[in-house]
Amino acid sequence: MTRASTRKPGEATGDDQAAVPRRLLEHATKLFAKKGFDRTSVQEIVEAAGVTKGAMYHYFGSKDDLLYEIYARVLREQTRQLESVASSDAPLRERLAAAASDVVVSSIDNLDDNTIFLQSMHQLSPDKQKAVRAERRKYHERFRGLVEEGQRSGEFRTDKPADVVVDFFFGSVHHLGSWYRRSGSLTARQIGDHYADLLLDALRPPAG
């Protein structure tokens, strides 16, 4: 009863050290991606993380909160990355190509988050959903800014609305999770470059 360094709670022996909230987030991500948000019970998550429900509800207000935190983390990271690339002083075409390729690579690196984004967003509570959408919108707008810049300078075609082009492109990106397999023959960067090429070439003015 008075043993030191008790290993009672949970069976987790491998990835222990990690803080409890981190472990919860990590395993929740995997489970949500694999089985969907609604099909994953809180019980499963806490068992996978080697803790109990008490622990989870100590750190998170609800199951929804868990999902929201996953979203927020991904969005912060992607926004940060885009901002860094978009505001460099490289030529426009290079900046857009880098932004496009990068978002593909990061989406593939975190396929789970991507899958969740796709399938479970509408299961968030309305206000949290609104917050996520707002953040996502900011991201799209920044990206669209690059396209519009090229349209003003004459580098890109102007017969297609910039927002249509951006939605076209991000549709492709969001759907990577439904077909990309790591066992395939193409690396994440190769896919990213292909996608960036397709975008840039689709944006060439029709005349030439």
Added chain:
Amino acid sequence: MTRASTRKPGEATGDDQAAVPRRLLEHATKLFAKKGFDRTSVQEIVEAAGVTKGAMYHYFGSKDDLLYEIYARVLREQTRQLESVASSDAPLRERLAAAASDVVVSSIDNLDDNTIFLQSMHQLSPDKQKAVRAERRKYHERFRGLVEEGQRSGEFRTDKPADVVVDFFFGSVHHLGSWYRRSGSLTARQIGDHYADLLLDALRPPAG
């Protein structure tokens, strides 16, 4: 007790005549799209359709069956449409453009089905999921055939794998539901033509 044309069953007075299975499918589609498959209870569906659970389980083996039927219906229709366009004797570029534009238009016309496809496919039982995937794959392969035809003839670039291009395009199509609003300024056909243009232009050989 012996009245003719009794209107007892259900309260549905507006859209009655319609057969019960059709009504169930119709309302299930709307609810699944709005709230997601798991969040929609069988009770809600039958109430919306103006029948009872008994009726539903008389016509469908399970809630899963309902979802599967929705998928099957959409897939049959889209496959039929693609086959009709792809096998015409018009020039290749026109056939591909028509196929691309058509799938966008039909996806927008049936935004609900599209949304369900996106969000709820993984909630089907494994065997039904397999069946849906197989059918979907056939569709993609037919579409890819058009791209490959153009690559062989030299009309399209050959530095991008055809399957990457097809996945790129269908990602965009599947995501229409997440941003397209009927209240927007563009009609379904306009979006379809824009998307078709972007695809065709992305496929132009890099040299010119």
Added chain:
DNA sequence: GTCGGCATACCGACCGGTCGGTGTCCAAAG
């Protein structure tokens, strides 16, 4: 001693699916 960091036991709501029944129609028997 009290406070953060959990564990454990438990609750009420709800959900998919079942099952014994009911009303209606039609066809064959009487």
Added chain:
DNA sequence: CTTTGGACACCGACCGGTCGGTATGCCGAC
């Protein structure tokens, strides 16, 4: 013409089970 029987379409109360969330208490650290 009437009766009977049974197939079909549907009803709705009910069940076992699960799930998100909570109430309470223990325990080591400060």
